[in-house]
Amino acid sequence: MGKATIVGVDLAKDVLQVQGAAADRLTLFQQRLSRLRLARFGASRN
Secondary structure, three states, X not given: OOOOOXXXXXXXXXXXXXXXXXXXXXXXXXXXXXXXXXXXXXXXXX
């Protein structure tokens, strides 16, 4: 899997959606996460 250069986060009340894309806008990942899981997800991407 390539490195995400664009990361979008759709903020909602309980469930957040995160999408990562390469420079050519090809979607690399797309996930629905709780607020707690978003923190863990961000820490694991480094």
